[in-house]
Structure formats: structure tokens, C-alpha cells
Amino acid sequence: MNTKIRLNQRQLTLLMSNLLITKMTFSFPRYLFKTSGNAAWIQAIYMSLLAYIILRLSLAFFKYVGNKSILGLSESLGKKPLKMAVSLIVAFIIVIHTTTEMRTFLESVKIILLPKTKIEYILIFFGATVAIGALCGFNSLSTINALFFPFCLFFIGSLVLFLIPTYNINNIFPLFGTGVKNIFATGILDMHCFSDLLALNLLYPYIGDIKTIKNSGTKAVLISGASLTLICLAYGLTYPYPYSTEFLLIPYQLSRMVKAGEYFQRFEALFEFVWTLTHLLYSAIYVYILCLVFQNAFKLRSAKSLIPCIVALLSLISFIPSSVVELLDASNILKRFMAPFALFLPIIIPLIYTLKQKKKGDNPR
Amino acid sequence: MKYLKIAFILLSFSLLFGCSDAEEPDSLGYVVAIGIDKAEKEEAKYDITLQFANPVTISGGASQEGGKGGKDSIKNITVTAPSIYSAVNVANHVVSKVFTLAHTKVVVFSEEIAKAGIEDILETIGRSSDIRPNTYFTVCKSSAKDFLESVNPETEVNPTRYYTMLFENEFSGFIPQTKSQDFYFFANSGEKNTVLPLSSKAEKVGTYNFSDSGYQYKLEDAQAGEIPSEKTEIQVMGMAIFDMDKYIGEMGDIETEIYNLLTGQYKSSYVTYYFSPTPDDPITVLQQQNKRPKITVDTSGDIPKISLNVYVEADFTSSTPEMAVEQHLDEFSNEAGEDLKREIESFLSKTKEMKADIVGFGSYAKRNFIDQKTFEDYKWKEKYPSCQIDVNVDFQVRRTGLVVRSEK
Numbered sequence: 001m002n003t004k005i006r007l008n009q010r011q012l013t014l015l016m017s018n019l020l021i022t023k024m025t026f027s028f029p030r031y032l033f034k035t036s037g038n039a040a041w042i043q044a045i046y047m048s049l050l051a052y053i054i055l056r057l058s059l060a061f062f063k064y065v066g067n068k069s070i071l072g073l074s075e076s077l078g079k080k081p082l083k084m085a086v087s088l089i090v091a092f093i094i095v096i097h098t099t100t101e102m103r104t105f106l107e108s109v110k111i112i113l114l115p116k117t118k119i120e121y122i123l124i125f126f127g128a129t130v131a132i133g134a135l136c137g138f139n140s141l142s143t144i145n146a147l148f149f150p151f152c153l154f155f156i157g158s159l160v161l162f163l164i165p166t167y168n169i170n171n172i173f174p175l176f177g178t179g180v181k182n183i184f185a186t187g188i189l190d191m192h193c194f195s196d197l198l199a200l201n202l203l204y205p206y207i208g209d210i211k212t213i214k215n216s217g218t219k220a221v222l223i224s225g226a227s228l229t230l231i232c233l234a235y236g237l238t239y240p241y242p243y244s245t246e247f248l249l250i251p252y253q254l255s256r257m258v259k260a261g262e263y264f265q266r267f268e269a270l271f272e273f274v275w276t277l278t279h280l281l282y283s284a285i286y287v288y289i290l291c292l293v294f295q296n297a298f299k300l301r302s303a304k305s306l307i308p309c310i311v312a313l314l315s316l317i318s319f320i321p322s323s324v325v326e327l328l329d330a331s332n333i334l335k336r337f338m339a340p341f342a343l344f345l346p347i348i349i350p351l352i353y354t355l356k357q358k359k360k361g362d363n364p365r
Numbered sequence: 366m367k368y369l370k371i372a373f374i375l376l377s378f379s380l381l382f383g384c385s386d387a388e389e390p391d392s393l394g395y396v397v398a399i400g401i402d403k404a405e406k407e408e409a410k411y412d413i414t415l416q417f418a419n420p421v422t423i424s425g426g427a428s429q430e431g432g433k434g435g436k437d438s439i440k441n442i443t444v445t446a447p448s449i450y451s452a453v454n455v456a457n458h459v460v461s462k463v464f465t466l467a468h469t470k471v472v473v474f475s476e477e478i479a480k481a482g483i484e485d486i487l488e489t490i491g492r493s494s495d496i497r498p499n500t501y502f503t504v505c506k507s508s509a510k511d512f513l514e515s516v517n518p519e520t521e522v523n524p525t526r527y528y529t530m531l532f533e534n535e536f537s538g539f540i541p542q543t544k545s546q547d548f549y550f551f552a553n554s555g556e557k558n559t560v561l562p563l564s565s566k567a568e569k570v571g572t573y574n575f576s577d578s579g580y581q582y583k584l585e586d587a588q589a590g591e592i593p594s595e596k597t598e599i600q601v602m603g604m605a606i607f608d609m610d611k612y613i614g615e616m617g618d619i620e621t622e623i624y625n626l627l628t629g630q631y632k633s634s635y636v637t638y639y640f641s642p643t644p645d646d647p648i649t650v651l652q653q654q655n656k657r658p659k660i661t662v663d664t665s666g667d668i669p670k671i672s673l674n675v676y677v678e679a680d681f682t683s684s685t686p687e688m689a690v691e692q693h694l695d696e697f698s699n700e701a702g703e704d705l706k707r708e709i710e711s712f713l714s715k716t717k718e719m720k721a722d723i724v725g726f727g728s729y730a731k732r733n734f735i736d737q738k739t740f741e742d743y744k745w746k747e748k749y750p751s752c753q754i755d756v757n758v759d760f761q762v763r764r765t766g767l768v769v770r771s772e773k
Contacts, residue, residue: 037737112494114386132372170728179736240550241737246491256498257546262529265499 005206009216011142012207014149015285016220019196022282023097024228025156026275027104028193029250031332032232035187038241039177041233043187048225051194054343055217058201061350062213064357067204070349071296077353086345087297090202091290093195093342095317098286100331102126103318105279107327108249113272123315126280131311133284134291135304138206141288145281155274156227159251160234162258162267167237177241192339193228197221199289201346248324251275287311391420394462396453397439397524398471398516400509401478401486404445411478413452414443414510415464418524436517439524443510449489466495470528472502472545473509473564479605479612484552487610491549498546501532504605504612506565506590515566515599531601532562535632538622541604542630552610555741556727560624563603563615565590588617606721614719616712623712626675626705627724629657635682638701640693646685648697650762653678662730664743669752671726677705680764689770694762702760709756722749 007015032040065073071090075083106126110119133141176183200217207213235250238257247253251271258267287310294310295303321327400414419440442460446452453464472490474483490496505512518527532540540562551559567590588603604621606614616624625631633653640648656676663670679701684690690697716723727745734740 116386128372128375132369135369135372168728170725170731173728173731174734174736174740175732176736179738240554240556243491243550259499265497 005138005203007139007142007203007207007212009212011146012203012212012216013219013223014146015142016196016200016216017223018145018149018152018278018281019199019285020194020220020224021152021227022278023101023196024193024224025231026249026251026278027101028190029228029232029235030245030248031190031193032187032228033235033241033245033250035178035190036183037177038172038236038244039175039183040244041172041229041236042176043183043190044225044229044232046184046187047191047194048221048229050188050191051197051225052218052221054194054347055197055200055221058197058346058350059214059217061347061354062210064354065350067208067210067213069202069204069296070345071202071293072205073349073353077349077356084297086349087293089338089341089345090198091293091297093198093338094286094290094293095314096331096334096338097195098283098290099314099318100327100335101279102283102314103321103327104324104331105275106318107324108252109276112249112252112268123319126283127311127315129280130283130287131308133280134287134307134311138285138288141281141285145285148277148281152274152278153223153227155270156230156251159254159258159267159271160230162260163234163238163254165259166257167234168240169237171238171240171244172233172236189336189339191343192335194221194224195335195339195342198342198346199286202289202292283314287314388463388465392463394418394456394460394464395420395468396464396466397468398473398513398528399449399452399466399469400443400473400475400505400513401449401483402475402509403477403481406445409445410447411445411452412443412510413446413449414441414513415452415456416441416513416516416524417460417462417464418468438518438522439516441510441513449486450493466493467497468525469496469500470525471532472500473505473512474502474561475505475507475509476612478509479504479561479607482610484610487549487552490545496545498544498549500545501528501562502543502545502548503532503562503564503601506563506588511566512564512599517598536634538625538631538634539602539618541621541624541628543604548607551725552607554727555744555746556722556731557725558721558723558746559607560604560616560723561607562601563589563605564599564601567598567600588615606716606719606723608721613721616715619708620712620715623708624723626654626677627658627673627709627712629654636679638697638704640685640690640697641700642693643685643688647683648681648685648690649683650679650701651682653680660724660726660729662726662733664730664733667748669726669730669745669748671729671752671754672757673709673754674757674759675705675709676759677702677761679760679762681762681766684765691765691769692771698760698762701762702758705760706756706758709758710754713754713756717750717752720746720750722746726752 029040032043036043068076071083071087074086106119106122109122110117114122197217200213204213231251231254235254236244238254239247252268255267255271259265287307290310291303291306294300294306321330395418396415397418398416400416402412402414404410404412416439419438442456444452444455444459446455449466453466456464472486474486490500518524521527521530533542541560543559543561548559548561551557565588589600603615603617604624605612606616622631622634631654633651635649636652637647637649640646654676655678658676659674661672681690722745726749730743730745731740734743
């Protein structure tokens with residue numbers, strides 16, 4: 001596999017933004033509304049602040065450990081067994097996130113766009129596109145993402161603006177929705193939506209430049225946090241509680257409400273375009289990252305041939321839940337369970353490595 | 366690279382993928398309105414009338430004259446079914462079209478159905494990706510089937526445009542601007558009651574009753590079907606009031622105009638007032654609401670206290686020849702404001718009698734609570750009938766038309 005990945009700051013920022021925003025804005029807000037009611041926007045701000053703190057903590061060790069990812073550090077710390085264990089955890093996290101997003105996307109496509117088509121056909125075409133995207137390589141993916149993703153951000157911005165006539169300020173009251181405890185205590189369980197920050201750590205060895213990583217990571221958290229807050233605020237202002245907790249795809253519901261004059265009412269067509277491309281890029285990027293993890297764990301010279309197998313495996317795993325309800329419940333539990341690993345491994349492993357090196361009296365780098 | 370090229374060619378076939386769900390436009394039956402009546406047999410549940418567009422008439426077919434409106438532009442089919450989609454399924458087997466609800470503009474409920482509750486229909490509409498959230502609901506005083514069969518969109522070629530013009534007319538305050546989404550959101554809400562436009566076949570040929578009120582033609586409130594009309598067509602006027610999903614009462618056109626003023630949905634209309642120096646001469650103004658009402662609710666005590674400030678602007682469109690009202694603008698504004706205030710107070714006491722907070726004061730009351738549970742514990746709907754409402758009307762005549770007369 002070609003591991004000569006070259007990403008500039010803009011590409012890395014938009015790539016990380018895609019990984020965070022795809023889940024956050026399309027399928028995740030539903031969980032926020034279930035937790036906090038129409039105070040989801042407050043929870044979104046709170047979670048973005050926590051994610052920023054977590055990111056800064058993980059970046060704080062950069063000067064001690066250099067551009068080694070947690071996989072490289074675990075090998076230095078505990079040789080092959082630890083590296084394998086960490087690789088498996090990382091792979092599991094990626095698999096959980098990718099498969100649940102993939103299945104949620106496919107089921108939603110079936111509900112909204114292709115109600116009469118068998119989901120297996122949709123899966124085959126989706127899987128083939130993702131596999132081809134991943135085969136094109138990371139540089140191609142990040143370049144296409146850098147071209148497309150600003151359009152996605154523009155879509156989110158225009159959606160929020162076009163909906164202004166439907167906003168009702170009373171809908172976001174009572175201000176603390178289902179309660180302060182739910183927002184600030186139970187809400188921590190929803191931090192799994194920032195689990196994708198793990199991908200930034202996995203890409204460390206391929207970027208090298210600390211400034212690029214710091215700036216891109218920070219900007220990605222800010223962009224995704226702002227998008228999530230805006231979508232939650234727009235939805236909360238438009239849909240009153242408790243109906244705001246019912247809908248499957250919040251941006252789709254919002255795009256159906258747009259009415260800009262007599263002849264511009266089907267904004268959902270634009271949503272469907274943005275939504276599909278974002279998911280294709282999201283899945284292809286994660287398939288590639290998963291291959292990098294396997295390549296690193298098993299010291300493979302090239303993992304390119306793994307791509308079709310990984311896509312097939314992800315597709316099969318994504319079809320384990322028998323229904324959408326089971327999928328949503330199971331994925332939420334699994335994501336919540338894996339979130340501490342995803343968020344804190346990039347802090348704990350470098351911390352242990354730094355302490356161990358300091359104890360030895362060596363320069364950690 | 367070779368494999369990539371092959372993959373690219375294969376992938377390009379996926380562009381044809383959407384064709385698997387494609388429907389030819391001429392094979393579709395575009396349902397523009399749905400009527401729901403109670404079925405004769407209770408277990409059959411509903412008689413559902415699907416009114417669909419007749420594209421041959423709308424487009425003009427092979428003729429060179431272009432499309433025609435009127436009764437021929439629409440067709441109706443009535444089937445007995447337990448839900449809307451079951452009716453679509455049956456209709457697909459009766460008419461040689463595949464029915465789609467993507468262009469449905471109106472759902473008409475018969476009075477009987479509305480009184481029994483429409484929660485199951487709401488469930489279908491909330492769940493469906495076909496039916497749009499800005500579809501109109503209306504309660505029909507006659508049967509929904511009769512109503513739809515009386516529709517004669519003479520002024521429009523496109524039947525959906527006909528319904529849009531009928532229900533979305535910003536220059537008439539006589540119907541509430543409630544869309545299906547608004548009804549769906551608040552049907553089971555603890556903060557407010559919902560309303561829907563009233564509609565009917567215009568069968569009743571009668572005369573108006575006159576009242577003592579100095580507001581709006583001195584007429585009693587009229588509802589759909591009560592306006593004298595020589596033609597037997599449809600009328601949409603007034604509103605049906607709901608408690609949860611059940612129809613509990615109705616209000617006439619003038620009360621609906623007041624409702625629109627209080628909810629801030631009112632845009633403008635021509636309104637007639639009577640000035641005390643010339644009590645028999647109507648003065649008509651173009652009334653506009655350029656500023657939403659200011660509502661504050663004090664929930665600190667057991668009895669909620671509501672402060673309501675309504676801002677109305679008016680321009681003279683006709684005046685009395687007896688005197689130059691332009692020279693008495695303050696007196697006229699005060700009297701008109703008092704008339705309007707009296708109407709508003711009468712409207713609000715009626716809503717209290719009906720135990721229905723249709724204006725949505727509860728939504729403003731929510732602002733005083735920290736979270737949803739404390740608001741729910743306050744039991745707003747139970748407290749609303751005993752609330753104190755302080756009404757203030759700021760009525761300003763801004764312009765006098767093209768004439769500014771002096772005192773004779």
C-alpha cells in the first residue's frame with residue numbers, strides 16, 4: 001500500500017471535518033435531542049468544548065513523543081502484544097463507527113430515495129464505490145474531499161439561513177430542555193460523536209509537521225462543533241419538543257421545511273446529493289485508515305489487496321442488526337462503550353510513554 | 366491503473382442505478398387532495414377520497430389551445446380503507462395510474478372524523494416521506510367527499526396552485542395559516558391547543574345576522590358554508606378548535622382574524638370600523654400588522670397573568686363623506702383600538718370557556734421554567750382558563766390614501 005501520504009493543512013482540516021461532521025450532523029443530532037430535548041444546542045457547545053480540551057491534551061504530548069501514533073508508541077511500550085491489543089481496539093472502534101454509519105445511510109437511502117430497490121443492491125453499489133475510492137489512495141481521497149467538503153459546509157450554512165422564517169424562539173424553551181443533569185452529566189455519554197478524533201492520531205506518522213496537525217485538529221473540532229451547534233439550534237427552533245426527538249434524519253427533516261418562494265421548495269434534493277457524497281468519502285477514508293492499521297499491526301508491505309475484503313467484511317458486519325431500531329440501539333450502546341478508548345487512548349498511551357522515558361532519564365524523543 | 370479503469374467503467378453503470386426506482390411521469394397519478402369520511406361499517410374505518418390531477422386536461426392534450434382549469438382538471442375516486450396508504454393501494458388497482466402523494470396539498474377531514482380524533486392519520490403523515498410537511502389540513506362541515514366533488518378550480522389550470530391560493534392567501538385573515546406540520550407538532554402538546562381551517566360546501570343561502578359590535582361590518586361571525594352564495598361551490602372560512610387531536614369547537618371568520626392578529630400570522634386585510642360621530646357610515650382601512658404582538662406571561666403565582674400588546678397599523682381606503690376623519694385621527698384610532706380590544710377580550714374569554722389556549726400563551730409561559738419537567742408540573746392547560754389577561758392595542762392610522770381633507 002502506498003503510504004506516502006502527503007496532506008497539506010487545508011486537506012487535513014477538511015478531512016478531519018468530514019470524519020467528524022458526517023456522523024455529527026446527519027445521524028447524531030437525534031441522540032442529542034433524546035438526551036437534552038431542545039437544549040441539544042447547549043449540549044453541542046458543551047461537548048465541543050470538552051472535545052477541544054481532549055484534543056489539546058492529546059496534542060500536548062507531541063513534543064515528548066514526536067509524530068508517533070498510539071500504534072507506534074504501544075509497540076515501543078509493550079512490544080508486539082501491546083501493539084496488537086491497541087491495534088485491535090482501534091480497528092474495532094473504526095469498524096463500529098463505519099459499519100453503523102454505512103447501515104444507517106443505506107437504510108435511510110432506501111426509505112427516502114429508493115423504496116422499491118432491494119437494500120442488497122444499494123449495498124453492492126455503495127461498497128463498490130467505497131472500495132474504488134479507497135483503491136485510488138489517500139491523496140486522491142483527501143484532494144476530492146478538499147474540493148467537495150466546502151460545498152457541504154455551504155449547504156449546512158444555507159440550510160440554517162433558509163429556515164429563518166420557520167424559527168420560533170419559544171421552541172428552545174425551557175432553556176435547559178430535559179434538565180441540567182441530562183445536558184452536563186448524561187450528555188458526556190454522547191461524547192462518542194467525537195471518537196473520530198482518533199483518526200488524527202493515526203495519521204500523525206504520515207503528516208510529520210506538528211503545526212499542521214495542531215492547526216488542522218483545532219480547526220476541525222471548531223468547524224464540526226459549530227456545524228453541530230447550528231444544526232441543533234436550527235432544528236430546535238423549528239421542531240418543538242417532544243416531536244424533535246422522533247425523527248431519524250434531522251437535516252433531511254430540516255431540508256423539507258425550506259420554502260424559499262413558490263418555486264424553491266424541494267431543498268431535500270440538494271441534501272441527498274451532499275449526504276451521499278459525504279458518506280461515500282467518509283467510508284472510503286475509514287476503509288483506507290483501517291488498512292493502514294492492519295498494515296501497521298501485521299507489518300504488511302502493502303495492504304491494498306485488503307481493501308475489497310475489508311469493504312466486504314464491513315458490509316457484512318453492517319447487516320448484523322435485523323432492523324433499523326436494533327441498529328440504532330446497538331450502535332449507540334457500542335459507541336458509548338468504545339468512546340473512552342477512542343478519546344483517551346491518544347492521551348493515556350503518550351502519557352505512559354513520556355513518564356517511562358522520563359523515569360529512564362532519557363530524552364523521550 | 367488497468368484495474369482502476371475497469372472499475373471506473375463498472376462504477377459508471379451505477380449512474381443508472383436510480384432507474385430501478387424510476388416511474389414515468391405519465392404513469393403516475395398525482396393526488397392533490399385527500400378527503401377522509403367515516404365509513405358506513407365501523408370496522409372498515411374510513412371512506413377515503415383521492416382527488417388527483419388530470420394531466421391531459423391540464424396540459425391541453427393534443428389541442429393547440431393549452432390547458433384548461435375547472436372540474437375537468439381533477440378527478441375523484443373514493444375507496445373504503447383503514448388508512449391513507451391502504452386507500453392508495455386499493456386505488457392503484459382501480460385506476461390505471463400509480464398514485465403518489467408527493468404533490469398532495471390538502472387533507473380534508475369530515476367533522477365526524479375530526480370529533481373522533483385524527484391521531485392515526487397524523488401518524489401516517491409524520492412517518493411518510495411522500496407527504497410534505499406544508500400540506501394543509503382542513504375540517505369540513507359537510508362530508509369530505511362532497512366537498513372535494515364540489516371543487517371547481519375555474520381560475521387555475523393547475524389544481525395544486527388552486528389549493529395553494531385558497532389556503533395560503535396572505536391577504537385574508539379569515540382562515541388560520543395552520544399547516545400539517547404545525548398541527549402534528551402541537552396535537553399532543555401541553556403548551557397549546559391547535560386549530561385548523563373550516564371548510565364546507567356553500568349550500569346554505571341565507572342572510573347575515575347583525576351584531577352591536579363596531580368592528581368588521583357589524584356582522585355576526587360567519588363560518589364556511591354560511592356565506593350566501595348562488596353557486597354551489599366550496600368555502601373555506603373560520604377555524605376548528607382542537608383539544609389534543611379531537612375537534613371540540615369552532616370559531617367564525619372574524620374571530621379567526623383576531624386569532625391571526627394575536628398569533629402574529631396576520632399580514633393585512635381590509636377592515637371596516639364605525640366612528641361614533643358618524644355611526645352609520647363604515648370606514649374601511651387597509652389594516653396591517655408590521656410588528657408581532659408582545660406577549661409576556663407571569664407564572665409566579667397560582668393564577669397566570671398574561672400581558673398582551675397588539676400593534677396594528679391602518680391606512681384609510683374609504684371614509685365617511687360626512688366629516689373629515691383625517692382631522693380626528695387620534696379619536697378614530699382610539700375608538701378603533703377600543704373596538705379591537707373589545708373583540709380580542711371577547712375572543713379570549715371564549716377560548717377560556719373552551720379551555721383551549723389556541724393563541725399559544727403556554728409557549729411563552731415555558732420561558733419562565735428551567736426545564737421541561739418543571740413546566741409540565743405547572744400544568745399550564747389546567748391553569749389557562751383561570752388566567753388574567755391584560756390586553757393593550759396600539760392602533761395607529763398612518764396614511765389616508767391619496768386624499769387629505771380639511772374640516773368642512
